[in-house]
Amino acid sequence: MTAKRIVFAVAFLALSVASPIATPAAAEFGPIRLVSRDATQQAGEAVAPAISADGRYVAFQGSIGGLRGVFRKDLQNGTVVPVAAGNAFEANAPAADSAAPSISADGRYVAFTTATPLDPLDDGQLSSKDVYVADMSSTPPSYELASALDGSSAGLTYGAGGGSEASGRVAISADGRKVAFFTTATSNLTGEATQTDTPAGQVALRDLDTDRTTLVSAERDPETGSMTDLPVPGGALINTLKPTLLGGAALSADGTTVAWLGAHLPAQVPLSTAEAKSFETLDGSGSRPYDEPLWRRIADGAGAPTRRMVAGDGAADPFPGLTEKAEFNEAQGWLGTKNVDGVPQLSADGRTAALIGNPSEATNVFVVDMRDGLSRAQAVRQLTRDVPIPAAEFPNEINSNKNIPLDGHIFDLAISADGRRIAFVTARQRFPLAPPNLIGSPPSLLGLVELYAIDLDGEALQRVTHGFAGASEPSLAPAGFVAQGAGASAPSFGGNLISFGSTASNLVSGDGNDAGDAFTVEDRDLPRASGATSISAAPVSRRRKSSWRMKLSAFSMPDGTVRLVAVVPGQGGLHAGVSAELGASSRRQRLDRAGARARRGGPVALRLELPPRLRHLARSSEGVYATALVSFHRRGRRTLRGHLQVRFHAHRSKRRGSGR
Numbered sequence: 314m315t316a317k318r319i320v321f322a323v324a325f326l327a328l329s330v331a332s333p334i335a336t337p338a339a340a341e342f343g344p345i346r347l348v349s350r351d352a353t354q355q356a357g358e359a360v361a362p363a364i365s366a367d368g369r370y371v372a373f374q375g376s377i378g379g380l381r382g383v384f385r386k387d388l389q390n391g392t393v394v395p396v397a398a399g400n401a402f403e404a405n406a407p408a409a410d411s412a413a414p415s416i417s418a419d420g421r422y423v424a425f426t427t428a429t430p431l432d433p434l435d436d437g438q439l440s441s442k443d444v445y446v447a448d449m450s451s452t453p454p455s456y457e458l459a460s461a462l463d464g465s466s467a468g469l470t471y472g473a474g475g476g477s478e479a480s481g482r483v484a485i486s487a488d489g490r491k492v493a494f495f496t497t498a499t500s501n502l503t504g505e506a507t508q509t510d511t512p513a514g515q516v517a518l519r520d521l522d523t524d525r526t527t528l529v530s531a532e533r534d535p536e537t538g539s540m541t542d543l544p545v546p547g548g549a550l551i552n553t554l555k556p557t558l559l560g561g562a563a564l565s566a567d568g569t570t571v572a573w574l575g576a577h578l579p580a581q582v583p584l585s586t587a588e589a590k591s592f593e594t595l596d597g598s599g600s601r602p603y604d605e606p607l608w609r610r611i612a613d614g615a616g617a618p619t620r621r622m623v624a625g626d627g628a629a630d631p632f633p634g635l636t637e638k639a640e641f642n643e644a645q646g647w648l649g650t651k652n653v654d655g656v657p658q659l660s661a662d663g664r665t666a667a668l669i670g671n672p673s674e675a676t677n678v679f680v681v682d683m684r685d686g687l688s689r690a691q692a693v694r695q696l697t698r699d700v701p702i703p704a705a706e707f708p709n710e711i712n713s714n715k716n717i718p719l720d721g722h723i724f725d726l727a728i729s730a731d732g733r734r735i736a737f738v739t740a741r742q743r744f745p746l747a748p749p750n751l752i753g754s755p756p757s758l759l760g761l762v763e764l765y766a767i768d769l770d771g772e773a774l775q776r777v778t779h780g781f782a783g784a785s786e787p788s789l790a791p792a793g794f795v796a797q798g799a800g801a802s803a804p805s806f807g808g809n810l811i812s813f814g815s816t817a818s819n820l821v822s823g824d825g826n827d828a829g830d831a832f833t834v835e836d837r838d839l840p841r842a843s844g845a846t847s848i849s850a851a852p853v854s855r856r857r858k859s860s861w862r863m864k865l866s867a868f869s870m871p872d873g874t875v876r877l878v879a880v881v882p883g884q885g886g887l888h889a890g891v892s893a894e895l896g897a898s899s900r901r902q903r904l905d906r907a908g909a910r911a912r913r914g915g916p917v918a919l920r921l922e923l924p925p926r927l928r929h930l931a932r933s934s935e936g937v938y939a940t941a942l943v944s945f946h947r948r949g950r951r952t953l954r955g956h957l958q959v960r961f962h963a964h965r966s967k968r969r970g971s972g973r
Contacts (some may be wrong), residue, residue, distance in 0.1 A: 345781070347821045348386050348812065349373055349831040351393040355824075357386075357401070360814050361415045362831035363482040366730075368808020370420030373831040374412050374481075376401045382411035383425045385449060388833065393606055396423045396447045396454060397431065413481035415492075418566070422489025423447045424459065426478045428724050431456040436468040442476030444494040446485070446521060459492040459519040462501070463526040472499035472509045477517075480561035480656055486568035489662070492519045493529070493564035493571050496614070503528055503544050514548020516562045516573050518611060529562070529571045529609055532580050533619065541614055542835055547596065551604040551648070551655065553577045566730060568764030569612035570663025572622070574648065576602040576656040581619045595646075603648035606657045606668055608683055621645055622657065622666060622681050625689050649676070658728045665732030669723050675699035676723045678737050680769070696735065696767055697723065700938075701744040707843045720935070724762065735767045736777075744958065748772035750866050751958035753784075761787045764813070774865060780819035788817035811836050863945050863953040873931030873963035875921040877907075877941060883914040884946035891921050891959065893939035904939055904961075911945075923961050 338554045348371050349359030353970045359375035371386045382398025399409030411427040424446045430436040431445055438637045447454040458468050460477035469477060475498025479485075484493050496502060502511040516530040530549030550561070562573040564751050575581060577596055579589045597604040606622040647670040648655040658667040668679040678696040699721045721741030728735050740762045744751050749767050753775040764778040780786030816829045824830060864880040878885055888908040892901040904927070907919040921941065923931055930937045938960050945953040 332955045345820050345832050345834045347824060347830055348388070348833050349375060349377065349393075351377070351386075351417045352391055354378065355826050355829065357826060358828040359831040360829045361412070361414060361481045362812045362814050364416055364807035364810060364812035364833065365416045365420035366418035366487060366807055367420065368810045370404055370416060371807075371812050371831060371833065372396060372414040372420075372423045373561050373814070374414055374425075375829070375831075381406070381409040382427075383414045383423065383447075385416070385420070385423060386831075393645050394449075394452075396429055396449065397425060397429070397445070397456070399429070401533055413479050413484070414481065415482050415485040417485055417488035417489030419489075421448065421450055422485060422774060423449060423454075424485040424489075424492050426481055428690075430478070432458045432466075432468075435461065435466045438468065438470060438476075441498070442478055444484070444519075446489065446492060446493060457521055459521065460494050460496075460517075461519065461524070461526060464524055466524060469496070470501045470507075470509055471496070472513075474498055475513060478561070480563060481658070483563040483658065486564060487566040488568070491564065491568040493517070494519065494523065495562050496572070503542070511544045512546060512548050514550040514576070516549055516571060517546050518564070518571060527611060529611055530573070530575075530581065531619070533582065538583065540618060542615070543735045545577055545580045547577045547580070547602075549573065549575055549577065549581060549607075551602065551646070563656055563659050565663030566661040567599045567663065570608065570659060571661055572606060572608045572657035572663075572666055574604050574657065575607035575619075576604055578603065578605055578607075578621075581607060582621050592662040602646075604648050604655070606647060606655070606666070606670070608657070608663075608666065610663060620683070622668065622683065623670070623679070623689065625695055633703070647671075653722060653724050654726070656941075658726060659728040660728055660732035665728065667726055667728035667732075667735050669726045669737075671695075675721050675741075678723055678726060678735060678767070680728075680732075696746060696749060697737070697739075697741075697744055698746050699741060700745055733751045734771045735769070736764060737767075738762055738764050744774055745869075745936075745938075745960055745962070747867055747869060747958070747960060749774040751775070752865060752955065753957075761789075763788060771864070778815070778817070778820075780817075781822050783792050786819065788815065789819050809836055810834070855860070861950060861953070863943070863955060865941075865943055865955050865957050867941065867957055867959045869936070869960045869964065871961045871964055873923065873928060873961055874943075875959045877919045877921055877943070877959065878916050879919070879943060879945065881911045881914060881945050883947065883955075885911050885945050885950075887911055887917050887919065887943070887945050889919050889921065889941050889943045891939045891941045893937060895927075895937070904937075921959065921961075931961040931963045936960050 347358035356375045356377040359373045362373040363370050369388055377393060379401055380395055380398040381401035383807045384393050384395050386393045397411040398406045398617050399406030408427055408429045411425050413426045415424040426442055426444055428442045436443055444459040446457045446459050460469050477494045477496050479494045496513055499509045499515050500511045501509050502515055502517060518527045518529055530545050532543040532545050532791060534541055562571050564571055570749045578592050592603045607619050608622050609619045610617050653669055653676055654898055655669060664683050666681045666683060669676050671677045677698060680694050680696060682692045693764040703776045721739060722741050723737045725738040749772045763776050765774055766777050767774050778788040781906045811834045812832050812833045814829055816826050820832060861882050866878050868876045877889055890902040890906050893904055895902055904923055905921045907921055909917050909919055911917045940956055942956045
């Protein structure tokens with residue numbers, strides 16, 4: 314490991330703040346806890362954690378107790394047991410290569426990838442990787458081979474140099490009985506048991522209860538428009554040689570839907586004649602093929618079509634952020650040339666997806682509604698946009714480090730089960746697409762990668778990682794690590810806990826392994842696992858307490874002013890002050906003050922504007938970013954305080970629903 318990585322196995326993490334302000338995203342959080350340890354020792358390293366939906370178990374990949382592989386931690390009693398592991402000090406030890414865990418909702422089943430034949434009767438090819446599911450209800454666990462022939466328990470046979478793999482944390486269904494996997498070599502996935510003529514790079518789904526293996530990445534008949542039972546020529550995935558970065562497939566928790574970053578689109582989805590010709594040229598150019606996220610609801614049967622996610626069927630409904638497909642082509646697709654995790658992330662029902670992409674600039678966060686009948690302008694929403702920070706704004710000691718990511722890519726991304734919360738990892742500090750509005754603690758240090766969370770219901774964005782000293786302390790890597798983000802990850806929620814992985818050494822006191830670890834944090838706003846619920850009548854003698862909270866949001870107006878809206882709990886005085894660091898000086902300058910009197914609880918709007926000498930800056934391409942400090946006071950009650958990022962930017966108003 315040569316760089317600081319923050320690898321999140323969850324859909325989002327939020328930051329606990331001491332201020333009494335509360336917004337939908339400014340939730341209360343319990344302490345961060347180190348998961349990758351047992352009662353006597355800390356893991357030498359732990360990555361790719363995944364938490365069960367009931368919040369009791371966390372599976373992770375790493376080394377502990379002299380073993381290396383995949384482990385499961387019981388958060389109730391603290392025990393760590395191997396799922397599939399081998400001698401950490403022996404080269405090529407059996408099962409020590411086990412990786413990419415996913416876990417079922419109750420923690421009983423764990424899916425993973427290994428080259429060790431854990432089922433020798435069915436897995437007869439010693440050198441190839443395969444996907445297994447461990448049943449943890451027995452000691453030691455029992456194993457089922459998931460990468461197996463349709464209608465049989467016999468494992469797939471592969472050509473040289475590959476096998477089958479699973480995408481960590483998103484490969485298994487909630488009930489643990491369906492597993493998505495993809496092939497990285499030629500195989501007999503769709504052929505005779507003795508042949509290996511199926512091209513590499515196919516996506517498949519295994520039903521462990523029925524022994525059925527379904528080809529997900531099927532070829533489309535261009536004449537009839539119907540799906541066939543044939544594999545995609547050349548492979549359906551963008552890059553099967555580096556699946557942890559650019560390949561793989563995600564399975565929705567209900568087992569109905571699979572999504573992947575697709576290659577060779579003319580064989581999979583309908584295209585206009587010009588698109589098909591252009592994409593085929595790129596596919597045959599010898600460089601990386603054109604890529605675009607694809608989605609298929611396999612629960613609808615063999616005829617269910619593979620659908621594009623960021624563009625419609627043909628040229629009539631293009632991706633709403635690009636006016637010409639040539640921009641896609643120049644960047645070679647949706648993900649462009651960025652070395653980030655491009656696997657789409659799915660909500661529990663598969664109907665909502667979160668994506669990293671954007672071929673025209675740094676990678677960004679998008680959310681897509683895959684319900685039928687929506688145009689791409691209606692379905693696709695961009696949630697972030699890159700704002701490069703001029704080198705002059707960086708301290709010399711940071712600017713001189715060439716490894717600091719100055720371009721602000723989104724390195725990793727996750728989505729919650731209900732599709733309403735999204736998390737991402739980035740070193741950028743400015744987020745101009747308000748809403749969502751940046752609230753809570755502002756970014757800590759330039760160049761340091763942190764985790765941010767978006768609450769789509771509250772239209773709020775929040776920095777959520779910090780050191781154990783408090784919200785003002787950044788997440789720091791051990792000595793010798795460069796503050797830079799990378800890696801492949803996917804979300805995992807469990808009850809009211811969130812599990813994540815990080816190489817930061819200051820998240821909890823006593824973290825001393827100078828390597829990655831698995832953590833959990835309690836999010837008291839997250840609902841616990843669903844189940845039977847009964848509600849009794851409220852006691853007659855008790856009345857519900859009113860909520861003494863304030864919610865904030867801000868909007869850039871076309872004339873260069875800012876409309877700040879505070880939802881207050883009752884009568885009182887509202888005051889806001891705006892300041893920013895401008896020019897080479899690090900001193901903050903006061904820009905504006907505003908106030909209003911609230912006669913009742915509800916929304917109160919304030920108009921903020923730049924002083925006359927600075928108003929020309931609002932007409933620049935990026936405008937002016939500032940911090941608004943807001944307070945609400947009522948005699949006899951606690952004063953509510955909060956702050957959020959605002960942007961003074963004169964712009965033309967855009968048509969509602971344009972998606973741009």
